[in-house]
Amino acid sequence: MKNSKIFFRTSMIAAALALATSQGYAAEQPLSDQVEALNQRIAQLEAQAAPSQFKNSQVSLYGSIRPTLIYSDADTGNSWDVGDAISQVGIKGSTEFADGWQAIVKAEWAVDVANSGNFGKGRQTYVAIASPYGQLAIGKQRPAQYSLIAEYVDIFNNAHSPFAYDREGAFFVDNFVTYKLETGSFTWMAGAQFNGDKGDTGADLVNIGVGYDTSALHLGLSYLTQDNLENGQVNGDNQTLGGVVAYTFDNGLYLAASYQDKQYNFDNQIQHGDRSGSTLDTALAYPLSNGYKIKLGYFQFKDGIEDISSLDYDGFNTTLEWNPLSNVRVHLEYLNKNYDNLGDDSAIAVGFRYDFNLNWKG
Template sequence: MKTRHISRKTALIIAMGLCASQAYAAEADALSTQVEALNQRIAQLEQNTAPSQFKNSQVSLYGSIRPALSYLDEGDEQTWDVRDALSRIGIKASTEFADGWQAIAQGEWSVDIANSGNFGKARQAYAAIASPYGQVGIGKQRPAQYTLVAEYVDIFNHGNSPYAYDHESPFFVDNFVTYQLVSNGLTFMAGAQVDGNKGDSNADMINLGLGYDTGALHLGLGYVTQDTLIDGNVGGDNQTLGGVAAYTFSNGLYVAVSYQDKQYNFDQSLTNADRSGSTLDTALAYPLNDEYKIKLGYFQFKDGIKGNDSADYDGFNTTLEWNPLSNVRVHLEYLDKSLENGNDDQAVTIGFRYDFNLTWQG
């Protein structure tokens, strides 16, 4: 009798287990069906979603803040003045849209620290397409004359550096169409300024440049031809041929020399107006240790004008730099500038420089 009672209980337990198993299996099948439907819906949404604009892209927000305090001695006047050594803030973005092909955009503006601290004029504002066959850009950009020649003597913490090149030569060019190709240590650059609001219907300026880099040596050549405007009309042209040689020795000593020959050509209505000028900029930098560096420079500008109207000048500068970090600089500079017609200038400047570059990669 007892055995029969146990058998009934066992049968009941087995029956309940079978029912529970069947119910669980049904729920599992339903859940699996729901998960599969959800996965299909997610896949459908992913296919319908537009690709992210940040995919295969890089965006950089960068800047360089460069305030300075100067004591200026201009012969008959001595003053203290807060100055700015070309502070700037910019943003640059690039997106790879095919193998070896990139779209590039950059905007950069000066920061007027010496006055109200407002954003100043645009330094660069352009868009470009880079490919294995070179880069083509349109907008306000650096010309070859600076990139391949003057930049290698532009090592000083001053808004007028390089001091001879600064007087008349281009740093940025607006309405500029450029082409650049880098291959096997050679860099070829060409640019044309096309501004329909001034001059004639042709290019207002053409700049060609060639650079060669091998190891610690850089050689650069640049040629510029630019219209001379007189009362809004083309009255001649300026032609500049310049070159630079720069080398860094094994002990860290850096030496660079840049020279430009400039021909001022005017039309026949201006008799005997043609003239020849030149610029000479030299730069030397030597690291005293990991944090301190000394810099020296000599410069000479000649405009080819005879007599009291000449703006010729020459001079030298020396700088002591302290670099506690790669993006932090403190400098003390002495500048002596002698003018052929006018008072000589001397200046002692202490300044700071803080660089930053924040980059996002997509």
């Protein structure tokens, strides 16, 4: 900001000098009078300049880079691969334009660390108005189903965590309008997707939820309904009811469990017809000495299909983490996934994570 002011004033001096020369002041006035005239002209130009848009604002540039090296052992063969645990870069800004009222913008993209290093698809891109009466936002955002339910079991250094929720859960929703209100210990969220290019002319997805938080406890409940699309036409809907409980003990032990019941409803019967599935994700984290932490998880996915085409699976993972700094993480993970009708998979991964967050305030 200081450099920009210096540049602005230098530009004003140059402009004023040019004006003074063009009007013949340099030849007719003493030097002291010329300097005074220049200062007056600079003051006039500064007064006419547009006010800074950074007033009452703050901006943050943040990111998290998370490469991994993975050894996979599957029935189809063994392999080594460089992976990515969802690296991301984003920018967020806010401006207070009245007491308790803020305009907010956020844009966040995945970073393809495992391959070309390019920016990947957008994760969150929205504009919001926050007020004492809640926050209204439009754009690509997290749904209540993730923010109030899945986030509390999403503690592992893996792109597929939570491992059961990941199969069909909603992480980001585009064309999304959301409302969020915090009242005491409760957080109320509601959202609807409006994508005129798909489905019918109304909402394609509706998600509502409520969370309850104390210093150690989180409880969450959420309901989501989404259209089934078949060849661009609506064919019934999916309805998901989810819940989570998470608790942090005085010794640092963290326990969480999330469950979803999912109903698949079809207007025109397809191969497997109406069915009922579920997801279960559990998580445990316990801090050890010298910045080390142990994490454990068990997961189970059921799609409700009763024949050999079912993709039902369960499994577990265990992770040892080392945090030499608050924004630096090194981890070693073992993951095992057992399918009912497919070959089992297991993987060992070592990974790094570096977070940064740069803030400016006006």
